[in-house]
Amino acid sequence: MLDLQAIKFANVLPPISVAGGATAASNDIDTKNFRAVAAIIQAGVVPATGVATLKWQESDQLASGYTDIPGANHTALVDADDNVIVSTFINLKGRKRFLRLVLTNGATNPTVMAALALLYRAEEFPDTLAERGLKEQLFV
Secondary structure, eight states: OOGGGGOEEEEEEEEEEEOTTOEEEOOOEEOTTEEEEEEEEEEOOOOTTOEEEEEEEEESBTTBOOEEEEEEEOOOOOGGGTTOEEEEEEEOTTOOSEEEEEEEEOSSSOEEEEEEEEEEEESSOOOSHHHHTOSOOOOO
16 A cells, blocks of 8 residues: 555535635544544635734634634735645644634635635544545545
């Protein structure tokens, strides 16, 4: 098995347009049986006044009780950051089970973003589509 076959994909933030002044919370990420996460956040269109905050939160319960993870927030994105990628690497040791990304648009115009998480260092290697969080996979 290749190392990259031993990961789980989580669709954190499907491509979304966040209205000016609005906040969007991502899908919950269940980190059970994994020891690390690499999250990839892709900025599409960032308006001139930019994204105010892009931060990670954690909780022991699905969909409730989230609190900010200290140090897990990115520098605000600005107009010049269209089409950039930022990444967060999270060591899950001592972390709560569920994670989510929160985006606050500080601009008056919409911001377009997307995010994907790769969970790795599994305690038990995922070996099915469902365990990898995929609809389809090819081995070439």
